Amino acid sequence: MRLTCLLVCVVLLSACRMKDPAEGVLRLTVEFPSYRPQCLRVEVGDGSSQVGTDLPSSQFKDPDAKKVQVAMVRKLAWGDQLNVKVTSFAAVSGNQCSGSVVETHEDRALDAPSGKSIDWTVTLQAVFRDDDGDGFVASGPGVELPDCDDSRADVYPGAPEKCDTAVDFDCDGKKACADSDCADKTCTDASDLCTVGKKCVGIGDAAQCGGGEPKCTQPTGQCQATVTCEASTGQCVEGAVAVGASCDPGNPCMTNGRCTADKQCVGDVKTCSLPSNPQCQETTGSCNPANGNCEYAPKPVTTSCEDGNVCHDPGFCDGNGTCIGKDTPCPPRECNSVAGCTRNSSCMYAPDPTRLNLPCSDDASGSPRVCRADGQCVAFPYTPANFNPNSIPGGEIGELRTTGAVVFDTDARTWTPDSAGPETSAFAIKTVSQTGGAPDILLIPVRTLALGGELRIVGSRPLILAVYGDATLSHDILASGRIVNGAPVPGTGGNQGCAASQGRAGTYSGGQGGGGGGAGGTTPGGNGGRGYNTTATRGDAGLQQASALTPLIGGCPGGNGGGTGNAAGGLGGAGGGALQISVARTLTLGKGLSVSGGGGLGGKANPSGPAAAGGGGGGSGGRVVLEAFQVTLTSAARITANGGGGGQGGGAGNGTANNGADGSSGSEFSGGGASGGAGSSVVGGDGGAGGASSSPYAGNFGATLLGASGGGGGGGGASGSIYLRSVQSCSLSTTAVISPPPTGGCTAL
Template structure:
């Protein structure tokens, strides 16, 4: 192995397999990055005041592609067991020694113990950088650099000032037109949105000005203008925020809002409210007027004309709804309609004054007259409270003529003597509202040639539909059983007192 012995206690290593001396040694690894120092100085000190150093010019860096120096510090017998190490880098050399002030200094954080017969190891990293390769060191804390921009090799101390407001090319701390070398020269104001930039003024008041690029203002509901991009010099439209209200120019959309790519759009207007039941439920929107139109439903389509008194409502094919009128009809010729309609069963009527006592037909076999009280066509001119004269069969209606004193018994419904009653009516039992049985004697005419006596257990109703000739009396006899009156013909004690 090739070794370079140096004075005092330092040895520059070119390999890592050196055997440590009995007194022990310290291997120092010095790492450096994009900046290659012109010279590195290594200093070792112990706690007893001993100190040794070695300068290593760039020409002795081996191997150079590792960006690393390996330096062995051999401890002398009379030195202490702990060594403090300091490494400094320099830009230049004088012969074999480092020249000028150090670029930076790095030191061990604390003394390093040196073992007997072996190596202790220490790694120190130099921070100086020359990323753009212009040979100027980047300015930063702890490093005596002068390059104000290590990313651009045209920027460094002594470079030609290009009068840019954003770049200090010569690193003198003055940018753009304020640099004395830029007065009245072309410049760059840092914006691509100006042309013909030139320095105007002098010193601290000098500025770089140019002609502004004029952007054509766009048209669009979701564009609020245009402006130039200082980075590219291209005009870009300014878009409204999504959700901003806008107008897409179509009256058939609602709640128009800006969306992605500055598109203005709204929800389609729903044409789902036809003007009538005879228009189609779904219509179309007119993009000029924004109004909905609905086609007519076909004729005969079912509908509702909202008129209660019509039935079978249907569309007429022109948007109209029509139904058949349902006027009321009087229930008989004796009445007239006063209101309502048949479709709702609300017809009302009253007796027709013009038809009172006028002839009418109850049914094809029975004639009558219009009654005053209720306007009913009846064979009886009055309204009895205890029977319906028009329900009495014709066969039961007689023409009673008495030729001698005769008695009718409501109990057994007999005539005594029967020879005294000519063509007597057929007795009919009817029920009163309180459940009492009554006997109805219906006659088309009555002619009394002698007295008629009524008696028996049931009340008697004499109903004369026609003329009555009463030349004699109609007598009613009651009956007492155990001193109590028995209801029947002549049994009404409110009329008179005494035994019949």
């Protein structure tokens, strides 16, 4: 507009109350009673020329006055009648009006004599409702700050934000905590009228109205009505008093506390008429207000009474309210403690756990005994395997002492050398029969077992050493199968009652023999190898033995290798022995105890023929039974029932002959498997390794080389069985050797 600067200057002049110029001043008041325009354009002229200006609402001196004044100096060229035009726009662009026209008001031919100052008023006519009377109207053309809720006088643009989640008080489009004006302020949550004291937490749109505490609090007191909050209104509602509800009157001498309608807790006075001992206490007592206990005065000490103990006679009160009866004593009983009586002079006893396994009186025969868990005084605190300890008179229980290394023969019942053996008159040797074709057992019952050197046991009968007390074994006890002077020798009780567990013999054909099968034990034995000639068949392995404590039997022999008259087959290895040590109290083993099987012999060879025999199968390990109230194995303990290795097959041909090597006997002191015979015959099949913690191996087939051929190797013998039985938990050193692993429930501590 051409006269913008002029008009602005005049407006400033008017604002400063300067004296009107001689040409006269035209003052125009624009009123807008119903809304605030975004921008006004004012134009004045005489029809031939005119001037105008744009006035944004930001330049209104007092917007709340609902009017604005514009003044100008009258142009000399204008006539005495002027036109005035006021236009309201909906927007502003910079300092210029823009957007749509809200309304236009124009007055023509207004009198304006030259040289005079004239005042005119123009009223904008656009009408908007202001129902709540807060001075702000609802949205519409030309409304700069529309009222976002014309039904509430406290809601309008720029109003103080009250931080209510349901109301945008300042009409900025953000409610409560989303409005930066509410940061860290207390807020109200329209969806939760039952919580007060909430605060805005967070920033921007992610802010929430949280925290706070319940609006309705529960009054203190046992008999107060429950107060609840009505979710839809936030009103606190008091419920009905639970009349008759249980409560605590606060006085321990009041009983039956209950609530009344006036919210009080009342009760009944406690009566004291039931003394705990009416024989020695007065019938009526008083209540102690400190603890609510009834207290009764004692009756005199001369008052007779019965204390209720059936083991007592009547007595007298002690003056403190207690009846003291007269004891009827019960005599002591070993292995037991007094547990009461059913009537006077009739006592009851219970087992005394502190006496378990301690010595008690000998029986009439003089047999030593110990206390059992059930309170009985018996020879053994448990039931041992394969014999009855109570059937042996005390006179037959002696001492077994040796002074050096000694061999005991269960068939001849002799000790070699006699000088190192025990005094045989000091104990008895008993015979215990077994069923199912198993051999009789020799039983030696002793009070003391004291070895002065290694004890080796041979013969055809199993052996039980029954110790009526403690036993500490600090020397080796060996009942293993062995090769002695080129012949298999079983341990005591070995090679007996084997049936199908014995290894089968190999056959001889075409100049070679098959290897004998290994004996069975805790597993089947190893099969023998066939000779180089396929018709020289192997001996099959012995079957697995039944695993049981009874009968007490040893290991089995391996099968013989196939052979002929001028080339004998290797003999099968001998079975390990059967040995049981039963101790009434504590058994401590700190040395070796072995019933391992013997190795099979190598097959013989003869250049005449030529003839090459098969190797013998290994013998199986025997059976060990160790049982005691407490079994303890030290780090030096070695218990073995390993199988023996099979013998190597012989080799012959082209004018030469080589006998096969014997298999190794099962180790008496380690857990390693015995090696099969090898190395003596180039073409003879090697013997199979014996079983230990693993199964035994089969013998190898015979081979041929440069016109010579060999017999098959014997199969390895299986390991035997080891039983460890203990009333209390075993104490087994982790470095003790037990091969194969034991059964019976003992575990290392």
